[in-house]
Amino acid sequence: MNIKRKKTKVVSCGHIKIGGNFPISIQSMTNTDTRDVFATIEQMKRLEEAGCEIARVAVLDLEAADAIKALKAKTNMPIVADIHFDYRLALKCIENGVDKLRLNPGNIGELDRVKKVVIAAKERNIPIRIGVNAGSIDKKMVTKYGRVTPEAMVESALEHVNILENLSFEDIVISLKSSDIKLTLESYRLISERVDYPLHIGITEAGTIKSGTIKSSIGVGALLLDGIGDTLRISLTGDPVEEVKLGREILKLVGLRDFGIKIISCPTCGRCQIDLISIANKIEKKLEKINKPLTVAIMGCAVNGPGEAKDADIGIAGGKSSALLFKKGKIIKRIEEDKIEQVLLDEIQKM
Template identity: 65%
Template sequence: MKRKKTRQIHIGRIKIGGDAPVSVQSMTNTKTEDTKSTVEQIKRLLDADCDIVRVAVPNMEAAVNISNIKEKIEVPLVADIHFDYRLALTAIEHGIDALRINPGNIGDEDRVKKVVYAAKKKNIPIRIGVNAGSLNKRILSKYGKVTPEALVESAMEHVHILEKLDFHDIKISLKAHDVPLTIDAYRLMSDTVDYPLHLGITEAGTVNTGIIKSAVGIGALLAEGIGDTFRISLTGDPVNEVKTANEILKALGLREYGPTLVSCPTCGRCNINLAEIAGKVENKLTTIKKPITVAVMGCVVNGPGEAKDADVGIAGGKGEGLLFRKGRVIKKVPEDNLLEALFTEIDRIK
């Protein structure tokens, strides 16, 4: 799919925008002052193929500790800062790779200049992050409620502050928990500027509901070519955010990410416990990194044909099933041995 062209920035070694691939971000939920816990969580995020990690910087102890964290990881780190410009300056001093901060919220022009000049000196980009729940009263009064236009206008006020200081190393996010609102806001933003866009459905919820909302909202935008980087916002373990993000990219053909399981929804022709078998295969695939496609089909009538692109698969029958590769039947297998035969073939591929 064709991506909308944006200018390119760098967060550490990761390119954002331009012709760079869409990158996956997450955020730790540890205390940033706690080096051990934060580093352990970041390493788990990296194991799940996270590209960029953000940490909360609510106080000076957290800002200072960034250097200790940076010594132990090899992933670009973003400091999430609100209101206090001194935290931004300290985070820059201690090696942060990017800032998430709204220039209009950190005080007078002199304070903004200090942050911008420090960031510019070290080639540190700034993400302008506008949330539907924190629009200022003037903009809310103007539009009467949170609208796509209100979100974009708020973001552009912050953008203009930076542009007046000749700072253009910017990316923008416009987040809301309302999916249609978020989609419309990003569409409008994409038509307004060429800065890279950071996608997200904020406060999406728990794993069950949050994945659905995020997949619909972020997936729709990515399918339109909008978005250069994104975070899935889920309550709980942030590793789930990364896994979900990569699955969305995989579904859209934007990233190779581990194995893909193809399984039919079952019907009256199915004579095996397909749900149980598919669950066991899914567990098996969690141990594999290679991007192979494995099919678990319910019947032999058209299973191999429907899953002909799968690297390997099985199709159930009555008392026996078929083992196939790339749509070609290898052999008939007794039903009790189907899983064993499939796992043997998977092990040969990996």
């Protein structure tokens, strides 16, 4: 699959580059109390082990801003400070080594306050993400457009952008999120035509693990297929590690990142004469931490076997209490059912 990404500027978030032709990075946000450094760093370690590349933390007060310094000392992941309204928190986070700010300049009061943040951010090469959410969009935009529309979302974001641009600050990332998939898609498509700043994508307030996975996969997947998106955060009501796993899977399945093994398997039908569901689940579990860029096919019968899965690097096609092992569509040997799982895993290890 060849996806042509929209060309955007490049900004640096710590050692991670966002935009241009750099890989689309995966973010998540801790749900611990940032002031609890131990709990926050433990969660950040779990996120990093799962493949998270940028971690965002909520900064509610000066104690949380002070915790940034301790967090930075214990992780290599770039940290984003999520700040609303209080410019002093931004200045303290910058002083303590934060890598990026999530802050809307129009919401922190007088221009002099914005200038102070901009000057400090420039000195440290710290980018600012402007984040417009449909649920908290400026009321004047709702009045102007009659409701929350893509045009209202984009205009609201550009107001914040203009404040920074007028201060000669252009290390900007933009997000335009909604829990409504259609509104999110149309907003991102519109702004991608208006600016060349990198875009942080996602469906906000997507829901629990089950419903949020579906909504995020549809919305984020559609944007990525349009070539839109330079970094992403999947928003789920649950363990943030699940956000990272889903983000990796989406990027892998749309062909934008090589995150280890990709499994393809058929839905099974009356032709299947082996316990394919059990085999597929066991193999998927055992392969999830293997980082080889391979495609593995687990197919129920000869109809869906080497033919339809001929492009897979390796796979099995079920028969009567047995399976055929094949590589790139070429049959290698027959395997008894009770040995399918182990033989396939052994062959993958050899590759």
